[in-house]
Every structure is written in structure tokens, then in C-alpha cells.
Amino acid sequence: MQETLLLKCGELVLKGLNRAKFEDRLISALRHRLRDCGGCAITSSQSTITVRPDDENFDMDSAVEICKKVFGLVSLCRAAVCEKNMDEICAIAPEYLADTLRAARTFKVEAKRSDKRFPLKSPEIMREVGGCLLSHFPHLKVDVHNPEITVRVEIRDKDAYIHTDPLPGAGGLPVGINGRAGLLISGGIDSPVAAYMMARRGLTLHAIHFFSYPYTSQRALDKVKKLLSIVARWSGPIQFTVVPFTHLQEEIRDHCPEYLSTLILRRFMVRAAEAVARDNGCAALVTGESLGQVASQTLLALGCTDAVCNMPIFRPLIGMDKSDIVKIARQIDTFETSILPYEDCCTVFTPRHPETKPKLAQVEAGEAMIDGEALLAEALSQVYTERIVADQV
Ligand code: ATP
Numbered sequence: 466m467q468e469t470l471l472l473k474c475g476e477l478v479l480k481g482l483n484r485a486k487f488e489d490r491l492i493s494a495l496r497h498r499l500r501d502c503g504g505c506a507i508t509s510s511q512s513t514i515t516v517r518p519d520d521e522n523f524d525m526d527s528a529v530e531i532c533k534k535v536f537g538l539v540s541l542c543r544a545a546v547c548e549k550n551m552d553e554i555c556a557i558a559p560e561y562l563a564d565t566l567r568a569a570r571t572f573k574v575e576a577k578r579s580d581k582r583f584p585l586k587s588p589e590i591m592r593e594v595g596g597c598l599l600s601h602f603p604h605l606k607v608d609v610h611n612p613e614i615t616v617r618v619e620i621r622d623k624d625a626y627i628h629t630d631p632l633p634g635a636g637g638l639p640v641g642i643n644g645r646a647g648l649l650i651s652g653g654i655d656s657p658v659a660a661y662m663m664a665r666r667g668l669t670l671h672a673i674h675f676f677s678y679p680y681t682s683q684r685a686l687d688k689v690k691k692l693l694s695i696v697a698r699w700s701g702p703i704q705f706t707v708v709p710f711t712h713l714q715e716e717i718r719d720h721c722p723e724y725l726s727t728l729i730l731r732r733f734m735v736r737a738a739e740a741v742a743r744d745n746g747c748a749a750l751v752t753g754e755s756l757g758q759v760a761s762q763t764l765l766a767l768g769c770t771d772a773v774c775n776m777p778i779f780r781p782l783i784g785m786d787k788s789d790i791v792k793i794a795r796q797i798d799t800f801e802t803s804i805l806p807y808e809d810c811c812t813v814f815t816p817r818h819p820e821t822k823p824k825l826a827q828v829e830a831g832e833a834m835i836d837g838e839a840l841l842a843e844a845l846s847q848v849y850t851e852r853i854v855a856d857q858v
């Protein structure tokens with residue numbers, strides 16, 4: 466018996482003329498991600514992508530796990546492939562679903578016939594397959610309203626498929642179809658969630674981290690890399706640029722007004738991030754900021770930060786409560802790493818009374834106490850970039 470994976474494309478089907486391009490992007494992502502599972506043919510038709518193994522040792526279990534993390538897919542089904550005739554369907558269904566049906570008490574059959582030339586109509590297919598399954602598993606009862614198992618039979622162009630309920634896919638759009646963005650990543654809870662959310666909207670991320678050694682430790686940097694390697698399970702490999710910020714931070718601490726220091730630091734972070742982002746073909750920045758979470762994320766503070774940036778800054782968490790952010794962090798498995806207690810450069814010289822209603826002129830005056838341009842150029846001359854890959858499938 467041949468098994469295959471049926472992957473349903475989500476919003477992609479809405480994209481008119483671009484649809485073919487998006488599907489191609491999705492197929493090449495799948496080809497890359499499934500490369501270690503064994504030989505398979507990946508094709509698409511009728512808004513379904515089919516992954517059909519062409520080697521006996523194809524690792525279907527791993528392939529399912531991988532496909533669950535590919536953005537652009539709304540659902541996936543592991544299905545038996547049959548010839549399009551009722552004898553074959555009724556022979557394969559009880560064999561393929563034996564374990565599942567033995568463990569169930571109630572079931573129903575649903576049929577979908579996208580090939581209208583097939584001689585039986587959907588209700589007839591349902592009746593015939595239902596009868597056949599009842600004869601093989603006499604303990605089962607049909608329950609059309611609330612069945613434990615729904616057996617689905619699809620009659621498509623080339624083949625028929627038998628499967629049970631689809632598994633949920635990762636949703637969103639294929640990574641890369643919306644271009645590239647620079648991600649400001651700290652070691653906290655928020656920015657990895659922001660990364661996941663924007664990769665899910667089709668952005669390729671270029672991560673940027675500000676590192677203030679020795680105030681922040683090598684372990685803090687390793688933690689950021691670990692977080693990115695978890696995000697990469699969904700987004701695919703991430704380019705990661707580290708920007709040394711120690712000297713700039715010391716100058717801010719020593720010369721700028723303390724109550725504005727975090728905000729001034731954030732303005733330099735955004736300036737540096739924009740430069741790195743532009744150098745790497747990005748057209749936007751992404752941060753994990755959330756309105757009112759801390760002093761530098763009040764409305765007026767965000768305005769002062771945006772004033773130094775000429776790219777859109779995407780803040781996908783802006784309207785979310787911390788508890789909602791934590792929920793996603795747990796789902797994507799970044800939470801336990803995020804709460805490891807290493808310092809971030811934003812927290813090493815925190816002012817006692819940060820300004821929550823800053824005026825732009827005041828911030829600009831405070832910032833003028835240091836030679837920002839030279840310090841920025843110095844930091845940017847010391848950046849280094851590496852590639853972070855997923856830590857597991
Ligand atoms: P996180 O927001 O990731 O949980 P946090 O809440 O400790 O960490 P904030 O001080 O709220 O960090 O920073 C707000 C945002 O600024 C972060 O979400 C991140 O996008 C960016 N950011 C903070 N620190 C750094 C850093 N060291 N390098 C790069 N970006 C940073």
C-alpha cells in the first residue's frame with residue numbers, strides 16, 4: 466500500500482496571479498526541509514500539495530513533523546493512495562485504518578468527489594465504504610453527529626485517497642514571499658514570539674543582537690542563538706548579526722541624562738539595526754515591543770524611537786497582554802529558554818526613574834552629549850554575522 470501526504474495551502478489560494486509563484490516557493494521550501502526524509506515527488510494541484518514517497522525507506526513520521534512547521538499550510542493529512550475504483554477503496558480502507566478503527570466505538574464516512582466523472586456520487590461512496598468498514602469491524606457504530614473517527618475518502622483527478630481528520634498546519638504564508646526584515650532579538654520572552662509571528666506572515670528574518678560584553682555574558686549570547694535555533698524550526702535558517710554595543714552604552718551611561726538613557730540606547734539600537742538591515746536587503750524592522758510594557762514602550766517613547774528610523778517598524782505584539790505572549794512562547798517552545806536568567810544589554814544600566822512621557826527635543830538634546838555618529842560607526846565596523854539553523858525538525 467502506498468502512503469502519501471496531502472498538504473492544504475491556506476491563504477495562498479486567495480492570491481490570484483501570484484499563486485503559482487507562492488506555490489513554487491512553498492514547494493521549494495518543502496523540498497529543502499524534507500531532504501533528509503528520503504526520495505519523494507512533490508507536486509501541486511487543486512490547492513493541495515502532494516508529497517508522494519518514491520523510496521521504501523521514506524521517513525513518513527519525520528516528514529509529518531516537518532510539514533507541521535511549514536508556514537503556508539493550513540492542514541495536512543497522511544493518506545493511503547488507491548486506484549479510483551470502489552473495490553480497491555473498500556479493500557484498502559479497512560487495512561489502512563485497522564488500528565484506528567479497532568480502538569474506536571463510533572465513526573462516519575465522508576466522501577469528496579472532485580472528479581465528477583467518477584461513477585458514484587458522494588453519498589453512495591459514503592454508504593458503500595461505511596458498509597464495508599462495518600463488516601470488517603462489527604463492534605463499530607455509525608454516528609453521523611459526533612463520531613470518534615471520521616473516515617474521509619477523496620476522489621481526485623489521478624487517484625483516490627483515504628484518511629482520517631487532517632492535522633492542523635502552521636498557517637500563515639510561506640517564508641520569504643513578503644521579503645526580508647531585520648529582527649531585533651533580545652534574550653527575552655517577547656522578541657522570539659515576534660519573530661515567529663512575522664516569519665509566519667511570509668518574512669525572511671535577519672536577526673540582529675546588541676551585545677555588551679562583559680556586562681552581558683557569553684552565556685547570554687548563546688541563549689539568543691538557542692532561541693533563534695528554535696524559531697528556525699519554523700522560519701528555516703536565520704542570518705544572525707551581533708553588534709558590539711559596550712562602548713556606546715558606557716558613553717550613554719557616563720554622559721547622557723540618566724532618566725533618558727534607555728530611550729537614547731533604543732534610538733541607537735534602531736539606527737544600527739536599520740543600517741544592518743539595509744546592508745542585508747531588508748525593508749523593515751521587527752521588535753517584540755508591546756504598548757506600555759515598560760517605560761521605553763509608552764506611546765511617546767515609541768514615537769521618539771520611530772523618529773530615527775526610515776523603515777517601517779513592525780511590532781506584532783503591540784496590542785497583546787504579556788500572558789497572551791507567554792502562551793505563544795510556550796506553544797513554540799521558546800519560553801523555557803527565554804526565562805533563563807542572563808542579563809540583556811537593555812537591563813544592565815537601567816535608570817531608576819526612566820521618563821515615560823519624553824519630548825523629542827529633550828531626547829535629542831540628551832543624545833547630543835555624546836558623539837553618536839562616531840560611536841555608531843565604531844559599533845557597525847565590529848559586527849559579525851553567522852547562520853543559525855534549526856536545532857531539530
Ligand atoms: P523581550 O522583549 O524579547 O522579552 P525584553 O522584554 O527584556 O525582551 P525589552 O526591553 O522589552 O526586552 O526590549 C524591547 C524590544 O527591543 C525587544 O523585544 C527586542 O525586539 C529589542 N531588544 C531589546 N534588547 C535587545 C538586544 N540586546 N538586542 C537586540 N534587540 C533588543
Ligand code: MG
Pocket residue numbers: 653655656753754755758
Ligand atoms: Mg519586552
